[in-house]
Amino acid sequence: MSIPVITIDGPSGAGKGTVSRAVAKKLAWNYLDSGSIYRSLAISALDKQANLDDEQVMAQVATDMDLAFDCGDELTVLLEGVDITHRLPTEETGSVASKVAAYPEVRAVLLQKQKDFRQLPGLVADGRDMGTVVFSDAEIKVFLTASAEERAKRRFKQLKEKGIDANIDKLTKEIQERDRRDIDRKAAPLVAADDAVYIDSSHLSIDEVINQVLALAEK
Ligand code: DC
Secondary structure (H helix, E strand, C coil): CCCCCEEEEECCCHHHHHHHHHHHHHHEEEEEEHHHHHHHHHHHHHHHCCCCHHHHHHHHHHCCCCCCEEECCEEEEEEEECCCCCCCCCCCHHHHHHHHHHHHHHHHHHHHHHHHCCCCCCCHHHHHHHCCCCCCEEEEEEEEECHHHHHHHHHHHHHHCCCCCCCHHHHHHHHHHHHHHHHHHCCCCCCCCCEEEEEEECCCCHHHHHHHHHHHHHH
C-alpha cells in the first residue's frame, strides 16, 4: 500500500506553508516544504558565487548540496551543517530560487530529494508541482491561491514580524514577477492538477482553509 500524501500547491504567499504545517501537525504526518529546497539551492549558489545563468553549474550545485531538515515545530534547515533557516525567507533568496527552479536539470536532481520525504504515516507536501509532478499519485490535491495584493500584504506582515525590512508596492511587483516566472516556465510550471481542489484564500481565514483541507482528508 502506498504512503498517503496530501499536496498543497499554489503561488507564493497563498498560505501554503502555514496551512500545510497545521494539517501535518493535526494528522501527525510528515511535512515537506519543497520551496525551502529551492531556496537552499539559491543560498548555496550565492555563497559559492556560482554562475546562476548556467543550468549545468546549477544542477551540479544541487547535486553537491548537503541538506538536512529538522521539521519540529519550526522548520530548521542545515546546509553543509550550518543553520541557514534565517536566510530562507528573504526576497533575494526567493527570487534566485525562482530563477534556478526554471532549469529542468535542477528539477531532475531535486526530484528524489523530495520523494524521500514520503514516509509513514503520511506526508503533507507544499510547493508548485507537488500534485502535478512529484506526487502525481497523491490521494488529495489542493491548489491554494489568493490575489497578488492580498499575498503581498501577508508577506509584508510576515517579514516585519521577522524584523526584515520590506516595502509593500515592491513586494506586490516581486510577487507578480515571480508568479509570471513560475507560471510561464516550461519545466513543471505552476498549474493546478486536473484533479486538484481549488481554494481561493483571499477572503478566508487561515483556520477556515485548514478546516477545508482537513475535511477533504477525512472524506
Ligand atoms: O514556495 P516558495 O516561495 O518558498 O518557493 C520559492 C521558489 O522555488 C518559487 O518561486 C519557485 C520554486 N519552487 C518550485 O519551482 N517548485 C516547488 N515545488 C517549490 C518551489
